[in-house]
Amino acid sequence: MEKIRNFRDLEIWKLGKSIVVDVYRATKGFPKEEIYGLVSQMRRAAVSIPSNIAEGFNRKHNAEYRQFLYVALGSCAELETHVEIAHDLAFVMVAQRDELLERLDHESKMLRNLIKRL
Template identity: 80%
Template sequence: MERIRNFRDLEVWKLGKALVILVYQVTKGFPQQELYGLVSQMRRAAVSIPSNIAEGFNRKHNSEYRQFLYIALGSCAELETHIEIACDLNLLTGIETDDLLEQLDHESKMLRNLIKRL
């Protein structure tokens, strides 16, 4: 098993970053009027996930790291809500919604497991 030297080695961070890219891709097609609404909120919540994983990893104590992971987990819940709303407004296709929610569910499970291990 490979030693984790920095946050870039964490699979949970890599998946979080991939989720950001997916969110940016699907929100490109949203109406212009949503640019400062749902688009901005979804992108901000998505970016918050790997950002908090990275920041927490570089903290001195596990208790601090755990707190940042909880923030990332909260951002997952926030993003899930935004995805559901976007789906209800027909801004996302069923396939896009399912793909986003599946990746988000996987990310949330990985975060919970990491929190338990700390």
């Protein structure tokens, strides 16, 4: 196992970043009137996940790091809700919803485990 030198080495950050890409792709086909609504909310919540992991990693104290991880965890829950709403509005299909929710569930579990270890 390689030593973790910066946040880019963290699997939890890599997964978070890939979720961002998936959300941007998923929201690309949303109705134009949603650009400042659901699209914006979903993208913001998605970007918040790896961003808070990265910012927390560079803090000096574990308590600060833990707080940023809790924010990332909250963003996961927020994004799960947005994905469900997007599905209810028929903006995303069942398979796409299920894939995003599965990845968010995995990310949330990883965040909880990391929080416990700090």
